Amino acid sequence: xxxxxxxxxxxxxxxxxxxxxxxxxxxxxxxxxxxxxxxxxxxxxxxxxxxxxxxxxxxxxxxxxxxxxxxxxxxxxxxxxxxxxxxxxxxxxxxxxxxxxxxxxxxxxxxxxxxxxxxxxxxxxxxxxxxxxxxxxxxxxxxxxxxxxxxxxxxxxxxxxxxxxxxxxxxxxxxxxxxxxxxxxxxxxxxxxxxxxxxxxxxxxxxxxxxxxxxxxxxxxxxxxxxxxxxxxxxxxxxxxxxxxxxxxxxxxxxxxxxxxxxxxxxxxxxxxxxxxxxxxxxxxxxxxxxxxxxxxxxxxxxxxxxxxxxxxxxxxxxxxxxxxxxxxxxxxxxxxxxxxxxxxxxxxxxxxxxxxxxxxxxxxxxxxxxxxxxxxxxxxxxxxxxxxxxxxxxxxxxxxxxxxxxxxxxxxxxxxxxxxxxxxxxxxxxxxxxxxxxxxxxxxxxxxxxxxxxxxxxxxxxxxxxxxxxxxxxxxxxxxx
Numbered sequence: 001x002x003x004x005x006x007x008x009x010x011x012x013x014x015x016x017x018x019x020x021x022x023x024x025x026x027x028x029x030x031x032x033x034x035x036x037x038x039x040x041x042x043x044x045x046x047x048x049x050x051x052x053x054x055x056x057x058x059x060x061x062x063x064x065x066x067x068x069x070x071x072x073x074x075x076x077x078x079x080x081x082x083x084x085x086x087x088x089x090x091x092x093x094x095x096x097x098x099x100x101x102x103x104x105x106x107x108x109x110x111x112x113x114x115x116x117x118x119x120x121x122x123x124x125x126x127x128x129x130x131x132x133x134x135x136x137x138x139x140x141x142x143x144x145x146x147x148x149x150x151x152x153x154x155x156x157x158x159x160x161x162x163x164x165x166x167x168x169x170x171x172x173x174x175x176x177x178x179x180x181x182x183x184x185x186x187x188x189x190x191x192x193x194x195x196x197x198x199x200x201x202x203x204x205x206x207x208x209x210x211x212x213x214x215x216x217x218x219x220x221x222x223x224x225x226x227x228x229x230x231x232x233x234x235x236x237x238x239x240x241x242x243x244x245x246x247x248x249x250x251x252x253x254x255x256x257x258x259x260x261x262x263x264x265x266x267x268x269x270x271x272x273x274x275x276x277x278x279x280x281x282x283x284x285x286x287x288x289x290x291x292x293x294x295x296x297x298x299x300x301x302x303x304x305x306x307x308x309x310x311x312x313x314x315x316x317x318x319x320x321x322x323x324x325x326x327x328x329x330x331x332x333x334x335x336x337x338x339x340x341x342x343x344x345x346x347x348x349x350x351x352x353x354x355x356x357x358x359x360x361x362x363x364x365x366x367x368x369x370x371x372x373x374x375x376x377x378x379x380x381x382x383x384x385x386x387x388x389x390x391x392x393x394x395x396x397x398x399x400x401x402x403x404x405x406x407x408x409x410x411x412x413x414x415x416x417x418x419x420x421x422x423x424x425x426x427x428x429x430x431x432x433x434x435x436x437x438x439x440x441x442x443x444x445x446x447x448x449x450x451x452x453x454x455x456x457x458x459x460x461x462x463x464x465x466x467x468x469x470x471x472x473x474x475x476x477x478x479x480x481x482x
Contacts (some may be wrong), residue, residue: 039351039360041072041339041369047160050202053077053134057147058369060339066215068314070339071158072369075132075143077101080207084164091148091313092124093393095285097343099141105130112281119286121187121302121317123309126151129163133207144341146315146393166200205344283307285319285391296326297387297443304397316394322347322382327446330379331393331404338372338394349390351378378403381446393451408441 036169041058048055058072096116104113106129116122121134124130131178134141152158174196182192290298301318304311346365353359364370372378382388394400404410412435
């Protein structure tokens, strides 16, 4: 009887291990992704597409290895364009990849406008009304953003609620009965229809350059911050007794300011600076020194202790640059999953399954989007033809403290002892020589294993690049940008 039970137990263990290996190598919970493609994100969707710009979303994975649902968004805006006011059921962390922007958003029930430049990161919490204006003179605006869907209405999806709008998208205000809405705004039906029946179409629109007949959005955005707040606070903008004529402020009889008054202005004014901007709300990646740097590259990670708004989102940010033929040493993230976007160059990513088998060994290039599940061992290797630079988000805003498996001060060196030696089953002197052979840490020289990248030979600048001098990259195009 005992032999039979032992045999059955062994049989169950064999079946369990075999099934685990098949699941690890063939499926992550999506049911349709091969093992090699498991960690590259290809599911791209156009959520906004107009003549003035667009937004693409690369959908994150689902499954048991996903600790926090996240999508990656790519926003492109032509010069003199506006992403009209809206709010999302998901939080955003915005990274200005290229160009200049002004973002107006509701913070503590007040309108705050923030000027952003290349390298800036900025947060917008779920449910906060915001708009984005491309303020770069003759320059296309490119934004990368994380979309944290943990608060969304539908699992692994996000929803926009537009405040402004015309035919498509429609303002959420358009859904109310006209009589109810006219009563709420204290205007006539005809005055309401003048605003709510606009033929305008598109979530990203051009701001009219025609000063004789500018759009409502142009009227609003052309005011300075003090004028916006003053006019938004006025109680009688239609034929009122405020002493300000319609011609003086050059706007239609029933303006956008009336529409936004109840949305953008609080009765209680907080203590703010004269511009209404808070520099603590913005963090520029290129204005700081790397956390780690050697002859083979540099890296930096931004957590909530350095940029307080990340504490609200629970998401961190990182930026890595590997010189040609270099490697980010094999390591694990014990606190967070990682999403990355290749900004320039090319290379290879290797990821290992928990059962010690190679999950993926694949090439990446500009525009590639990848993700690394929490606890999985991985490394990134730059092509020999030029540096590899990638930016991304982590699913925790706390200090990550990655644990490196190879190199100086690695886990193997820290844990060196007879117990570790015994686990590998080799002689102590052999094992000691093995783990101490690498004298570098974190970023390692790897010319012998770096991919030559015959498919995408791009001549890249060879000078050493650190963030403070890395603001201009040329005219490369990312996958999410047109």
